[in-house]
Structure formats: structure tokens, C-alpha cells
Amino acid sequence: MKVCITSKGTTLDSPAEERFGRAPYFIFVDTDTGSVEAVQNPFADGAGGVGPRAAQLLTSHGAGAMVSGQVGGNAREALLTAGIAMYTYGDGGTVADALEKFRNDALTRTG
Amino acid sequence: MRLAVASGKGGTGKSMVAVNLAFTLSQAGQVTLVDCDVEEPNLHLFLPGEAEIRDVTRPVPAIDTDACDLCGRCGEFCQFGALSVLADSVLFFSELCHSCGGCTLVCPQAAIREVPERIGTIATSTPLPGLKLITGTLDTGSPLAVPIIRAAREQARRDPLVICDSSPGTACPVVETLEGSDACILVTESTPFGLHDLELAADVAARLRIPAGVVINRSDGNDRETHEFCDAHGLEVLLTVPFDRDFAAIQNRGGILSRERPEWQEAFATLFEECRRLAGVAR
16 A cells, blocks of 8 residues: 655655645655655645645545644545545654554554 | 725724715715625614625536546646545535636536535615615635625615725725725724824725825824824825714714714715815816
8 A cells, every 4th residue: 555654855764744735745655565756745835725735646646545744624624535544643753754653553543 | 986994903993984974975965885894894783774685606616527537637727726636536625716717627528617606695775865885794604705895896886976894904805995996095093003004004005096095083182103104105184083982982882973973974074075185086
């Protein structure tokens, strides 16, 4: 399954980003193959409505789960409808740390 | 002739000035008062009467799910994030939609059509023989004040003498209320906040190229700074209403100063003449 982790940078060593719609990067990790893809968030500086647009981006990249700090109301509705499981990570660590905790089922599922 | 009453700061007395101006003018002719403070209209409290009410709508997309093939074009096009195309459905976020209609144009399957969505109402009443009141009211939860203001002003389009009472502030609703007016009354008060926001409101009127004059309300008699600002910016102080507990009491119970104290009708009649002079509109 593909999990998307919001990130401040392009690698697994980058700090995880707490915001969803305005995260600078989305890191997609295929938990079966281990492949990693970093996608720049084109909506990071958008005026508004960035949450639902980011949710559509996650859908088009085939994400089945996502890890972030905070998810806004509209983004949450879109992610729920899309069937993308939401997990909260707020430890201030790296994307790799968030991924590790996701793999170990140590994150709180919020939707 | 179209007059607007604005202020910048809230609670300075826009509605008081608008109501008294309209009441005074209605004694001698026909006047239309438009409440453009659609998030919190209050002129009807001073001018109660049976109203005819109609809905104001705006176009929003409706998606034919049989025709939609989830290509995602509409969601990519919408800069406001109002449409989210997901794996097996399209989500529409009404509060993010700006009614631009772009989604209907980019859909390759012609699966999107526009349908009306109610966002508020326009109430029209005749509370006094010479006075028509048009009240725009934005529905709770709807974020778009401008279309309601536009509809309220449109309702008064054919009326010869119109006074529009603006919302406070200097944002889009105020611009929509002021635009196209022949003159604008800026209401301020004897406080630093009143003066600060008068400066902002005067700037809006100037940028819209609308001649403006100032009314100082609840004056404590010490308005030197306001006069200095007005002198420096070529604004005339058209009327000063002193601070008076009795005036506040009249206002608080929904009374009209110039009805209860007819001697004030002359002051508001003069205010109107001053506005007409500012606007350069002949009698």
C-alpha cells in the first residue's frame, strides 16, 4: 500500500510537516516495495481551498493512507470520501521516523 | 442621485445618519433606503413594516454522475478547491465555490451544469409613505456578501433618490456598496479609532473617485484632530452631532432622532444639500 507523509523536504531525512494542505512536499512510500517518491505540493502557497485539492492529488497518486499533523475540515471530508486512512504524527521528527511509527502501528488513526 | 454612508469603524452611527437622512427626505418626497450591511442589517429596526421577501441565489455546479467519467479536469481547474475529484466520486465544497462557471466549461463530458443555490434574501417594504426600504440579508453560514449587496442595489436601480447604508470596514462589501455612488458620507466619532478608520474609509472613497464628506457623531466637542485630518485631505465636515444621552436613548429604543426632535430635520436636510453640492448634481 502507498502511504503519503507530509514533509518539509524531498527525502526521508527531511523533517515531517505538520500541515496537510500547505505541506511543501508529499512523500509517497510504497510499504510493499519500499519505493519512495517525493512530489512538490503545487497548492502549498494557494489562497484557499488547498485541502481538497491536495486530497485529489493524493487520490491521483494512489495513496491508501496518509500521515500528517493537522488536517482541515474540507481536506478531512475529501480524504474520508476517498477512503484514505488518516494518521496523526506530531513528534517533530523526520519523515523516516513517521514512517517507522506508521509501520509499527504506533500512530493514532483519526479517520 | 445615489448616496452611500460608510465609516470604516463600526458603531460610529452610519445607520443613524442613513435613517435620519431618509426620514427627513421622505417628508418632502420619495426616497429609497438600501441596507447594504447584509451580515447584520438593522435599518428595519428603526423602520418596521410588512416586507415582500425574495431569495437571492448564485450559480453552483451540479454534476451528472452518469455522464462524469472522473477525469479530474474540473478539480484541477478550480483554483478555489471547490471540486475534489476522487477515485469514485466528485466532492463539491459549496463554501469554497466562487460561482465562476469555469468547471462547466472545462468538463469534456458536459457533465456539469449550473443550478441556483440560495445565499440570502432581499426584503422590500414601505415603512413610511415616502420611504422605500430595501434590506439585503445574507444567510447564516454563507460567506458571499457581495452578490446580496449587488441584488439589493439592483432592486433600487430605477429609483431616483437612493441612500445605501454600508457595512463597516473597507473590504469588498464596502467597495460594492460605494461603487457608482454620486457622493459618500463618512461617519466618524470623537475617538482615536474613529479617526484611524476614517482615514482608511476616506482612502477607499478617494480611490473609487467618489466625492466624500464627513459627519462627526457623538462629538465630545474636541475634534481638532479630525478637523486637521479633513483639512489636510480636502474633506469637508458636513455635520457634527453632539454626544447626548437623550439621543442615545432615542436610538436605543429604535426611535428616529429627526422624528422625535423635528428641529434636527433641518440639519439633515442641509446635510443632503451639502451632499448634492459635493456630487455636483443639480436640484
